[in-house]
Amino acid sequence: MLRRDFLKYSAALGAALALPPWSRAALAAEPPPLPVPELLTRDSQNRLRLTVQAGHTRFGGKAAATWGYNGSLSGPALKLRRGETVTVAIHNQLAEETTLHWHGLEVPGEVDGGPQGIIPPGGTRTVTFTVDQRAATCWFHPHLHGKTGRQVAMGLAGLVLVEDTEIRQLPLPGRWGIDDVPVIVQDRRFSADGQIDYQLDAMTAAVGWFGDTLLTNGAIYPRHAAPRGWLRLRLLNGCNARSLNFATSDRRPLYVIASDGGLLAEPVKLEALPMLTGERFEVLVNVSDGRPFDLLTLPVSQMGMTLAPFDKPHPVMRIQPVGVGSSGALPDTLTTLPALPSLEGLTERRLQLSMDPMLDMVGMQLLRQKYGDRAMAGMEHGGMNHGSMGNMHHGDGAFDFHNANKINDKAFDMQQPMFAAERGKPERWVISGEGDMMLHPFHIHGTQFRILRENGQAPAAHRAGWKDTVRVEGGVSEVLVKFNHPAPKEHAYMAHCHLLEHEDTGMMLGFTV
Structure with a gap:
């Protein structure tokens, strides 16, 4: 039944999906059950262990x-409660260094897990x-400078669920792996022998x-x-570069019902x-009618x-409603978001x-050599028409790209x-991609902020709550930030493009609090 529905739906789209042969075979087979990460809570000594x-x-x-x-792939989901103190032991059994960054958690710089928090092999x-x-809903992933993209691509990522x-x-659905x-979601490219x-x-330094x-x-x-009723999906765009x-x-x-940093005022x-890399949104979907459907991108x-x-x-x-018994409902209101303060007199960065x-x-x-002219159709940014670069002599990739992306x-x-912020004091950050025209999902450590403008526009309703990533694409975005924890020079917070290959090649700064 599921195979027939999927093939019928694909035909309605007008074309078969252009996937690698072994991926097409997987889609034609009976879909496998959705793997659900184990939900870990602290033990009696308030400890968690990650290997x-x-x-x-x-x-x-x-x-x-x-x-x-x-x-062997990804990781568990850690369930934390507001007000609790937890100790996490992270043991590195890889043959290379790594770090573990708590993306979205408001924690001091010394435990944030940026590129300074190196864990050596063993x-x-x-x-x-x-x-x-x-x-x-937050997450954790590596943050080793120059290798973040590769380590995430190899599978390192896990969720953090903060409750209060x-x-x-x-009355939200709350049964893990059932209606919560x-x-x-991540994209991968595989070699002919099936390796990442x-x-x-x-x-990739240029476009991801x-x-x-x-x-x-x-x-x-x-x-x-x-179960029929309301289904709660905690969505994470865990791709390296793909929106x-x-x-x-x-x-x-x-x-x-919620964005990166928590509940919206009311459901939207x-x-x-749309979701940028690194963003999380929680959504509710009504599956009371019992009809199967696909979640798509x-x-x-x-x-x-x-x-x-x-x-x-x-x-x-594929979502297949069965039986009855969802544990939750869709509330009319969710929380009260504090009003934005006056922006007068704030430190502006x-x-x-x-x-x-040259990297551009x-x-x-x-990119043109790899994918042909179809990849370049309509591409014109930075004042440069990339459809007319036939005389370029840099196709060998000899250009040094490792520090070519900048802030x-x-x-x-x-x-x-790059600078020092004052603890507990709101600041106005103005982030510009003008003249670049590339997409930059800009992420700030150690805080959940409010978007004032996103590419020159007021934020959409579902993006007006607490966020740690803002869209910068050929325009100017502004956010209101405040840092409640210290970050010394040796454990500075990071602010960077979360297109991981941009981050790995220089589009990142450190700052202290």
Whole structure:
């Protein structure tokens, strides 16, 4: 039944999905059950343990070398409660260094896990912190400078669920893996022998590393049997560079209830939900009618590119309602968001994101060589028409791209923070991508902020709550930030583009609090 529905739906789109042969075979087979990460809570001594390890995972019938936390791929979900103090021991069994960054958690710089928090091969790093923020869906991943993209591509990512008294009093679906479901979406590219095919080169430094296979919780097009009623999806765009745009195959609405840093004031009804890399949104979907449907990602054009198979609606997972008994409902109101304070007299910081023009040219030339003219259709940015670069002589990728992406004309320097913020004092950050025209999902450590303007526009309703990532794409975005914890020079917070290949090649700064 599920195979027949999927094939019928694909035909309605007008074309078969242009996937690698072994991926097409996987989609034609019975969808596998959605893998659900284990939910870990602190033990009687308030401790958690994470082991970074190598293993193998099968994708489309072939075994690939992968990395994971407490397993061979991805990681568990950690459940934390506001007000509790937790100690996490992180043991690195890889043959190389790594770090573990708590993306979205408001914790001191010394435990934040940025590029300074190196865990050597065979080593252990133990961090202790007190949870002091609103309920939210956050995540953890590596942050080793120059290698973040590769380590995430190999599989290192896990969720963090923060709970508080307010959210426990709401009638939201709350049975983990049943009607409260994590949906971690990542794209991957595989070599002919089925291995993860990651490269950091001039092309990916310019536009990012894109895969041609979509994974949901590590599986290709899985299915989830959900009880009829309201289904809660905790969405994470865990891709290195690809933006996603979630929708349903039968156009049933998504009700957004929370963004990166917690609950919205009230649910926001959407037909499509765009998500940048690193962003999280929680949505409720009504599955009371019992009809199966697909969660999709709609085509997203990045820098003028929409390459197959993502030039058509692409299935993320199949949702099959069964029986009855959802544990929750959709509330009319969720929380009270504090009013924005006056902006007069606030410290204002201006950050200009930029790419070396040579990297821009070399990267686009390599992109054209790899994908042909179809990749360049409509691409014109930075005042340069990349469709007329036939005389470029940098196709060998010899250009040094490692420090070509910059903020305020400086590539990342771990030894030299760019500025010092004052603890507890609101600041206005103005982040510009003008003249660049590239997409930059800009992420700030150690805080959840409010968006004032996003590319010159007022934020959409579902983006007006607490956020840690803002869209910067050829325009100016402004955010209101405040840091409640210290960050000394040796453990400075980071602010960076969360397109991981931009981050790895210099578009990052450190700052102290």
